[in-house]
Amino acid sequence: MLKIAVIAGTSEATELIAALPAEDTVTAFAATAYGKEILAGQHCTVHVGRLDTEGFRQALRGMHAVVDASHPFAQEVTKTVRQVCTELQLPYFRLGRQKMTYAYDKLVPVDSKEAAAAYLAGISGNILLTTGGNTLSFYAENVPEFAVRGWARILDTPDSRRLTEPFQAHCIYAKPPFSQADTEKLLREYQIAVLVSKDSGKRGGVAEKIAAAKTMQIPVVLITAPEESVHTIAEVATQLQQYRRNFYGTDLSETHGH
Known part of the structure; x- marks a missing residue:
């Protein structure tokens, strides 16, 4: 029809x-x-x-x-x-x-990757990016000492691996969905001090990431979607x-x- x-x-x-x-x-x-x-x-x-x-x-x-x-x-x-x-x-x-609301006092809402990078530049400790492969090069270039403190969880596909090849030493390749326990394990293993996520809603597993960060009592930089x-x-x-x-x-x- x-x-x-x-x-x-x-x-x-x-x-x-x-x-x-x-x-x-x-x-x-x-x-x-x-x-x-x-x-x-x-x-x-x-x-x-x-x-x-x-x-x-x-x-x-x-x-x-x-x-x-x-x-x-x-x-x-x-x-x-x-x-x-x-x-x-x-x-x-x-x-x-569907827009979600999250109750966590260590949530840092920002409206762009630039604002996220500016926040990360002002704090110390290891970083876990869960924002995808497309922006990895941006953070690598704009966050001080990324080479020694930056990690990224990346979708394990041939396309993603090609895209992130220059930074593969910093990539943790995995396939979703990711549970709260999965993220907690990463936060512990890599001694993460701050987690970065896009606010991609319920389907994006944001609630599970925030719950994991809350357990570890580390801040979450949350990049909001455009209205x-x-x-x-x-x-x-x-x-x-x-x-x-x-x-x-x-x-x-x-x-x-x-």
Whole structure:
């Protein structure tokens, strides 16, 4: 019925695709092989690889709607996709994550990696980054003595290993999900004095990281996600159903689940 593009990379993308009618033609765009892996078995065609503006322009032409289910911190992707959807006059939906609140008196909220690095520069002791491979070089260059006190827990995939190869001596490669106990073990083993995380919500395992830090009584530098207008999976599904009804005179509301 509808041709829907889903910008993937999160577990929410998988849930959304599972909620769409079988009659819809869904194309999911995953930047990495790991992104494709978490879509295994879903009712969709998967395009793997990073796209620039022209790439998205070509890929999204002919679609009926676009759902951006990329990571909350994938700001460049969101900006590009939103721009292309405006150009092509395509309905655009940003799938969001539930905001969490955390009760911990050693929480240090910051609004950017630059602010996080500035805080880290002012304190001593070992650092554990759980902010991904993309920003590792930034911290290595901007945090004093990173070479002797910096560690990073990195997703264990070929892409991540390639990206972080220059810093592999500082990387702890592992596959999620990570429990509170997993993180506590790392904090003890590497004698960590401060943990750095993005506020990627419940799905990002932030609560478990903070609980581990609380047990060890060390501060957590929490980088907040940019504020934007977002929708839940249910809201997106409802709006697509309305769009389907307007477009075809039916909503396929009885056809769900794959």
